[in-house]
Amino acid sequence: MAEETKACPEQETEVNTGPAAEETEKADEKQEKKKKKEKTEKVPKADYDRLQAEFEAHKQQYLRVLAEYDNFRKRSANEKTGVYNNAVSDTVNAILPVADNIDRALAQENASAEDMKKGVEMIANQFKACFEKLGIREIGAVGEPFDPTIHNAVAHIDSEELGENVIAAVFQKGYMLGDKVVRHAMVQVAN
Helix, strand or coil: EEEEEHHHEEECCCCCCCHHHHHHHHHHHHHHHHHHHHHCCCCCCHHHHHHHHHHHHHHHHHHHHHHHHHHHHHHHHHHHHHHHHHHHHHHHHHHHHHHHHHHHHHHHCCCCHHHHHHHHHHHHHHHHHHHHHCCEEEEECCEEEECCCCEEEEECCCCCCCCCEEEEEEECEEEEEEEEEEEEEEEECCC
């Protein structure tokens, strides 16, 4: 029996390797890490004050940069609006004389068909002059080579007189402002 009593205390002191033991070990590790962290978090008062001052300086700098960016954004939006308004105003000023001439032509009561035709031709020439002043040029003329980037082919014909991919007819003129197409020319292409 003496041997049996010796066996019992040994069994009681064995290390338990089940899930409860793993949880206990993890809890102990967490407590040790927490104690180490608390020790390292203690910063001398002078260093804490210095770090706090640096933080405040960076925060103020960040707020100034943020305010400057906001002011820049607002200023840019105002400039963009101003440029757009100036462009529209310049365009309207260039076209107003044409509108005035159309009103004068419509006010004529005793005009003959010949006079009306001559007046419309003068207004068309005035429009062309306005477009030139604004930097707008016509694109799409009969005999020009077809370019799909500036022309819109709506029909095609077979013609031996015209070469291949040549504009045979223009249904609607196109216009360009610099390198930008304002309106594509609607054309008929010969194949």
